[in-house]
Amino acid sequence: MSSWEGFFCLNPNILVLDSHFHLNYLNSLKLTLEKAIKKNVVTGIVAGVWNEDTLENLSFSMDPNLNSILCFLSKEMDIKNSFDLNKFSCFLSHGLHPMYVHEKWILENGKLNNEKISNDLSEFNQILLNNKNKIWAIGETGFDLSNDILKHKNCNSLTKQNLIEIQNIAFENCIQAAINYKLPVILHLRAPWNLCIQKIKWAKNQGVNNMMIHCYSGPAEELKILSKLSIYCSFGAVPTWQKATKNRDAFLKCDPLFRMLETDSPDLPPEIPGVGKLTENEPANLIEISKILAAHLNKTDIELIKSSNENAFRFLGIF
Template identity: 65%
Template sequence: MFAGIAAGVWNADTLQNIQYYQDSNLNSILEFLKKDQIKLAKNNSYQLNSNKFSCFLAHGLHPIKVHENWLRDDGSEDVEKIGNDIAQFHEILLNNRDLIWAIGETGFDLSNEVIQHKKCKGISKTQLFELQNIAFETCINSAIKHDLPVILHLRAPWDLCIQKLKWAKKMGLKNMMIHCYSGPAEDMNLMSELSIYCSFGGVPTWEKAVHNRNAFIKCQSNLRMLETDSPDLPPEIPGIGRLKSNEPANLRQIIKILAPYLEISDEELISTSNENILKFLGIH
């Protein structure tokens, strides 16, 4: 059985994935799961098609796209574009409620990739964070309204990210997952208190990524997930080195490297991760 979340990075990406769903040429290999199918799964033992890649579509406003879409070349905010994109975000969600399983990615990104962008040279990190917060709060409020989980992308000062996670929980958000967790291992107790899922890809396999591996080890088993983040952040394979790119096929190798750190079998790590993903999506 093959399954995964096809994340909508921005409105255009979500629409592209919906087009995949409607493309009869892909029916032989892809199956975009709809919520009425899962109702059958609960009542009539519906089984995922083992011969197809089962996709759960997510719809988000990714922070890495905020400055590209909402800032003019001189660094000023394009208020009309912001309003139009948010309106389109809501429209896509309303028109595809049975097909969209999660909101995301959304969050904050103040990495060099963003702050050194040509559109960001004239504005401060605080202004960028506040602009990304418009997208973040739009996504969080929509997730609460439609009772959907949220996929988080967090590459910004950790204390600010934690403040926004606490705000989202206070607002009533039930399920959220930090994709490619990069925070401190010491905050795993806080993640548990807030019932936040944490997902890990290839980074914990890197020999020098001690802090991220410790976070993986300390994450509670009922909140831990595995992912690929294809094609970024590939695993480091003993005797081979770090792969050039990542893909779902590498998960088996990642599991074989990481399971011993938890002193559990490969099968147990796979089983708990799969169970957590289904709980996160509201299927179990």
């Protein structure tokens, strides 16, 4: 029996972990975290989008209005004994998100802003060095060829291959950082899956240990390959949407040893039977998401949460 059994036992005080959410984008932060705590969602992995987001998240630890309710877990702590069910405890990640690359690094004429790239990479590495005891994962990083990027004014003169090459600058810097600091990697992947699999294999060959695809939106048939590569896949509220049959199929077919639950708050809110799709997302909604998705697996929500918790701790390298 795991020494963490107290966190996973089937009782009302089970610790619930949100595998991916955006702390600094949440509305009415203190109220939102209080709502989460009341539903036993008391910890989670905070997504890292860009340097300024990581710094904003870190600044919350110095906010006296949040000290009584929010804390950032440090690697110097005895994690097993550090959780307070009256506080929201964060595992912080630090990334260079592919959806920011075209805004940050590409000029309106389609040329690269090489000085900005150099400065951002230097700042990224310095933030990581300065806060290595509080940063538990690298990411988000990855590849995105969604219409939001392809149709952006900065990308009009660029091909998809051009964009992949520019996003790859951020990706490879993040992978090297993960290797240097022996950290897991959180992936954002909205690009052709042959490319995504290729880059995952490359990163694994470079020496990255644990990797997680957050808010998995790929084909269900790719999950066998990902399982063989020991890649974790996190699912949010999209599979709760009535029309999202492909996403739900992927959730159902994901290897339970590598499946996790997230909200991606405040984005992609769940669709609640009898209520409809909520207008925004928050960590507290993980309880409703787990109930809906557990029913599709013919499991209880507690069983699904327990499995997701264990996988998240394993992904982070805690046990």
